[in-house]
Amino acid sequence: MLIGLTLYQSLSVYRESVADAARQFESRIGEINAAISQRLLSHENALRGGAALFAATNVRREDWAKYVEKLDLNRNYPGVQGLGFAEVIAPEDVSAFVERVRAEGYPEFNLWPEGKRATYTSIVYLEPFDWRNQRAFGFDMFSDPTRRAAMIKARDTGEAKATQSVSLVQETGVNAQRGFLIYLPVYADGQVPATVAERREQLIGYVYSPFRMRDLMTGIFGSASGLNDLRLQIYDEAGEGPGMKIFDSAADPDSEVDGEFRETLPFEFNDHQWTLRFFSRDPIEALADPGKALVVMGAGIVISFLLAGLVWAVGINRQRSWALSQANVDLLEEMAQRENLELRLDRFFSLSGDLLCTVNEDCTFRQVNPACQKILGFESQALVGAPFLEFVHKDDRDRAEHELKILTSKKVSRTTMEIRNLAEDGGVRWVEWHFVAAEQEPAFYGNGRDVTERKQLEQELHRSAFYDKLTGTANRSLFLDRLKHVIDRSQRYGESYAAMIMDMDNFKTVNDSYGHLTGDKLLAAFAQRVQQQLRPVDTCARFGGDEFIVLLEEAASREDVGYIAERIQAAVELPFVFDGLELRVGSSMGITMGDSRYKTTHEVLRDADMALYEAKNQGKNRSIFFDQRMRTEQMTRTVVQAELSNSLERQELEVVYQPVVALDSNCTVGCEALIRWKHSQLGEMSPSEFIPIAEKSGLITALGRFVTERACEDLSRWLEIGVVSADCFVSVNLSPREFFVGDLVARVQETLERNGLEGRHLRLEVTEGVLIESSQEAAVIFAELQAMGVRICIDDFGTGYSSLSYLQSLPIDVLKLDRSLIQQIPESPKSREIARTVLNLATALDVQSVAEGAETEEHLSAIRQLGFRFAQGFILHRPMPASQMEELLRHEGAGRTAGRRSSAGH
Numbered sequence: 001m002l003i004g005l006t007l008y009q010s011l012s013v014y015r016e017s018v019a020d021a022a023r024q025f026e027s028r029i030g031e032i033n034a035a036i037s038q039r040l041l042s043h044e045n046a047l048r049g050g051a052a053l054f055a056a057t058n059v060r061r062e063d064w065a066k067y068v069e070k071l072d073l074n075r076n077y078p079g080v081q082g083l084g085f086a087e088v089i090a091p092e093d094v095s096a097f098v099e100r101v102r103a104e105g106y107p108e109f110n111l112w113p114e115g116k117r118a119t120y121t122s123i124v125y126l127e128p129f130d131w132r133n134q135r136a137f138g139f140d141m142f143s144d145p146t147r148r149a150a151m152i153k154a155r156d157t158g159e160a161k162a163t164q165s166v167s168l169v170q171e172t173g174v175n176a177q178r179g180f181l182i183y184l185p186v187y188a189d190g191q192v193p194a195t196v197a198e199r200r201e202q203l204i205g206y207v208y209s210p211f212r213m214r215d216l217m218t219g220i221f222g223s224a225s226g227l228n229d230l231r232l233q234i235y236d237e238a239g240e241g242p243g244m245k246i247f248d249s250a251a252d253p254d255s256e257v258d259g260e261f262r263e264t265l266p267f268e269f270n271d272h273q274w275t276l277r278f279f280s281r282d283p284i285e286a287l288a289d290p291g292k293a294l295v296v297m298g299a300g301i302v303i304s305f306l307l308a309g310l311v312w313a314v315g316i317n318r319q320r321s322w323a324l325s326q327a328n329v330d331l332l333e334e335m336a337q338r339e340n341l342e343l344r345l346d347r348f349f350s351l352s353g354d355l356l357c358t359v360n361e362d363c364t365f366r367q368v369n370p371a372c373q374k375i376l377g378f379e380s381q382a383l384v385g386a387p388f389l390e391f392v393h394k395d396d397r398d399r400a401e402h403e404l405k406i407l408t409s410k411k412v413s414r415t416t417m418e419i420r421n422l423a424e425d426g427g428v429r430w431v432e433w434h435f436v437a438a439e440q441e442p443a444f445y446g447n448g449r450d451v452t453e454r455k456q457l458e459q460e461l462h463r464s465a466f467y468d469k470l471t472g473t474a475n476r477s478l479f480l481d482r483l484k485h486v487i488d489r490s491q492r493y494g495e496s497y498a499a500m501i502m503d504m505d506n507f508k509t510v511n512d513s514y515g516h517l518t519g520d521k522l523l524a525a526f527a528q529r530v531q532q533q534l535r536p537v538d539t540c541a542r543f544g545g546d547e548f549i550v551l552l553e554e555a556a557s558r559e560d561v562g563y564i565a566e567r568i569q570a571a572v573e574l575p576f577v578f579d580g581l582e583l584r585v586g587s588s589m590g591i592t593m594g595d596s597r598y599k600t601t602h603e604v605l606r607d608a609d610m611a612l613y614e615a616k617n618q619g620k621n622r623s624i625f626f627d628q629r630m631r632t633e634q635m636t637r638t639v640v641q642a643e644l645s646n647s648l649e650r651q652e653l654e655v656v657y658q659p660v661v662a663l664d665s666n667c668t669v670g671c672e673a674l675i676r677w678k679h680s681q682l683g684e685m686s687p688s689e690f691i692p693i694a695e696k697s698g699l700i701t702a703l704g705r706f707v708t709e710r711a712c713e714d715l716s717r718w719l720e721i722g723v724v725s726a727d728c729f730v731s732v733n734l735s736p737r738e739f740f741v742g743d744l745v746a747r748v749q750e751t752l753e754r755n756g757l758e759g760r761h762l763r764l765e766v767t768e769g770v771l772i773e774s775s776q777e778a779a780v781i782f783a784e785l786q787a788m789g790v791r792i793c794i795d796d797f798g799t800g801y802s803s804l805s806y807l808q809s810l811p812i813d814v815l816k817l818d819r820s821l822i823q824q825i826p827e828s829p830k831s832r833e834i835a836r837t838v839l840n841l842a843t844a845l846d847v848q849s850v851a852e853g854a855e856t857e858e859h860l861s862a863i864r865q866l867g868f869r870f871a872q873g874f875i876l877h878r879p880m881p882a883s884q885m886e887e888l889l890r891h892e893g894a895g896r897t898a899g900r901r902s903s904a905g906h
Helices: 001-056 061-071 092-104 146-157 196-202 212-222 281-287 289-313 318-349 372-375 394-408 452-466 476-493 507-513 518-532 558-573 603-618 629-650 688-697 699-721 745-752 769-772 777-788 804-809 819-824 827-843 857-866 882-905
Strands: 081-087 122-126 179-187 203-212 229-237 245-248 262-269 272-280 356-360 365-368 414-424 428-437 443-450 497-506 539-544 545-554 576-578 580-583 586-594 623-625 654-662 666-680 683-685 731-732 762-767 792-798 814-817 847-854 870-871
Touching: 001 061, 001 081, 001 179, 001 203, 001 212, 001 229, 001 262, 001 272, 001 414, 001 443, 001 452, 061 081, 061 122, 061 452, 081 092, 092 122, 146 179, 146 196, 146 203, 179 196, 196 203, 196 428, 203 212, 212 229, 212 245, 262 762, 356 372, 365 683, 372 414, 372 428, 394 414, 394 428, 428 452, 452 476, 476 497, 476 539, 476 545, 476 586, 476 603, 476 623, 497 507, 497 518, 497 558, 497 603, 507 518, 507 580, 518 539, 518 545, 518 558, 518 576, 518 580, 545 558, 545 623, 558 586, 558 623, 586 603, 603 623, 603 629, 603 745, 623 762, 629 666, 629 688, 629 699, 654 699, 654 882, 666 688, 666 699, 666 882, 683 688, 688 699, 699 731, 699 745, 699 882, 745 777, 814 827, 819 827, 819 857, 827 847
Parallel strands: 586 623, 666 731, 731 762, 762 792, 792 814, 814 847, 847 870
Antiparallel strands: 081 122, 081 203, 179 203, 229 245, 229 272, 262 272, 356 365, 356 443, 414 428, 428 443, 497 545, 497 586, 539 545, 576 580, 654 666, 654 870, 666 683
C-alpha cells in the first residue's frame, strides 16, 4: 500500500512540475508582452514631445537636432532608427521648398521619387543624421501606399498611427530587416482641430520614427539571451511582400519550430495588429522534467521500506505511517515550488538594469535590486520592509495608492504610472513604473525606469511650446487655446470676456537707438507691469515683437474693462530704468468685448486689431473699444485694396507732376511725381485715403515701382524732344517699406538704364522716419544710390525727429522744408526763425533746400526774403498731367529761347 501511495505522489509531483512550467511560460509571455508595449509607448511619448516643439515655434534644423540629442536615443530608446519630421508640400510650392533646403547647406537636395502628385510629404529632418538616415533625406513618404495609409489615418484622427510592415528606405540590402513606422500629425496651431476637414486643412507635417524589427527587439530584450527560455515570432497581420513573419528570435529563423508549450496572442498598438507566437525552450521545459517525479518515487519507496521496518520495530499504527509519508511528500513538493519561485524571481531581476522589486500585498518592499541605488540613491536593503508610498512625492501619492489598490484587489493584473519618487539626496526622480500581479502569491512585481531627463525635457518643451522665453508670458499657441475655451463657455453659458491687443509706442526707436539688449529688457519689464495689473484668471501673451494681447475672463462690464486698461496704461507710462538709462514709452490698445456673437478666435482678434488700428490713427498712447463702424471702415479698406490692386494691374492710375521752381528765374528745374487715382465706381480717391492702405497691404512697393517707371519714361521723352535742359530732374517719393526692399538699388539702376537716363536725373524722397528706423542700413543704401548719381531728398523736414546727427553722418543732397512751417511763416516769428535756421544749416552742410507748400503770395514773398532758391506750391504750379507738364516745359523753353534772341539783337 505504501509503495502504491508513493507511485501516486510521484505522478502528482510530475503533474505539478508541468503546471509550474506552464505557469512560468505564461508569466514570461506576459512580461514580454508588457516590455514591448512599454517600449512602443515610450517611443510614442518621444514623438509627442517633438510635436510639442513644432507647436512652440518655427523649428529649425538645429533645434530638431538638439531635441533628439537630448533624448539620447541609444540609451533611452534603444532600437529606434531615429526621430524625424516630414513636411507637407503643395505641388506649387515644391520648387521653393527644394531651394529652401538647398540654401540650408544641402546643394544636391531633391524631393524624390520624381513624378507629379496631388501632395507631397518630404523628409526634411531625421536625427541622428548618420549615413543610414541620410539615405531617406528628401523621400516623399506620401508616394508609398503603405506609408500613406497610416499617414491619412493619423491626419484624420490626430493620433499616432503605425504602418504595416515595410522595407525602410534606409536599408542597403546587407543584413536587411523588415521595419515599420509610427506617425504623429502636426497641425498649424499646435492643437488637434475639431473636425476632420479642419485637420486636413491645417496639417503641416508629421513627426515620425522608423524601426527595424530585429534592432527594436534587441533594444527591448538585449542580446538573444534575453529570450533564451522561449522562441518569439512576430507576424504582421497586414504585411506586404512575401511572407508575414517580420521577426524571429531564433538564431536560425528557418529552423524547425518545436516546444512543449505554445501560445499565439494578438498584439495591438497604434491602430495596427501583430500576432505574437511563443514556443517554450529548454529553461522552461526543464521545469517539467520527469526526473523530479522519479526522485520522489525512489525516495518514497526507500522511505516506505524504512517506515515498514519502523512499524514492525516499535508497533506504530498504519494511520501514523500514512501521516509521516504524506509529510515527506509535502516537504519535497514545497521545496520544488520554492525552487521554482526563486528561479522566476532571479530571471525577472535579470531582465534589465532598471529598478526591479517585489512588493507585498500591504505595499511594502519585499525585495529590491541594486539598481535602486543608481536611481534613488538608497541601498537595496534600506527599502526592504518599507512602504512603497513613503518614497512617493506627496502630490503623486494619492494616484499611486489608487493604482496599487486596484492591483491588489485583483481587478486588473497590471498597471502603469509615471510618478515622482523621493531620492536619498532629498530630490525627486521621475520613474515610469510597470506593476504586474504575481499569480502564485499575494504580491506583485515592479519595473521602474528612470525617466527624469525625459520629463525635464518634456517640461522644457512644454514651456517652449506655450510660453514666451523672453517675457515669461503665454505665447500665441497657449493664448489661442485659452481664448477658444472662453469662446466655447460663452457660447454655452453666456459668459462675458474681453480681449485687448496692445503694442509699445516707439519701441523700434528705443531698440535701434540703445540696442537689442536694452530692447529685450524693456519688453520683459513691460510685460511684467502688464501682468501685475491682471487677475490670476486673466492671460497676458506676447504675439511677437512688441505686440501683446490680454484675455480678461469673466469681464463684468465695459466700464470694468476700461478701468483695467487705464491701470495698464498708467503702469507702462512710468519710466523704465536700466543701468542708469531712463526710458519712457506709451502703449496703444485695441479692445473688444467678447460675447456669444463670436464663434472663432479669428473673429475676436480681428475686431481687437481693428480697434488697435483706430487707436494708432488717433495719435497712439490710448485705448479704443471696437464698434461696428470700424468693421464697416475695414470692409471699405478691403474693397479699396482689392480695387487698387486691380487698377495697378490694368495701369489705370495716373502720374501727375508738380514743378520745382528756381525763384531767381521763375523757371522749372525739375518736378515731383505724384500719384492720382480716379476709379469708375469709387470716384476720385485722395492719396491720403489709399496710400496708407497700400502701405499696410504691401501694395506700396508695386505702386512705387509704377510711379518711378512712369516718371522716368516721361522725363526721358521730354529730354529726347528737347523741352527740358539736360539737368532737369524728377523726384519720386519712397515709403519706408519700399525703401528697405532688398532690390531697390538694382531696380533704380535698371529703370534708369532702360530709359536712357543718368543718376542725376532722378531724386528719391524719403521721410525722416526712414532714417530713424534703421540709420545704418539707410546709410548703405544712400551711398549705393549716390554712387550712381541719384540725389537723396529728406521730405517733410522739420515735422519728424529732425536729428542733427543723421544730417552729419548720412549722405543727403536735399532738404525739403515741410509745408506746415512754410504756411505759418507770415504769422509766426518762431516758424520764420526755424525756417531760417534750416536754410542756414543746409547752406553750411552744402545741401540744397526746397520750400514746399507755397500757396499764397505771402508765402512766396516770405521764402524769397529768407533766401530760399527753390520752391514748389499751388501759388507757383498745381500738380498737372504729363501732357500739361510737357506744354509748360515747352512754353518755358520757347520763352528762354526768345529771351536769348532778344538779348542778342541788342
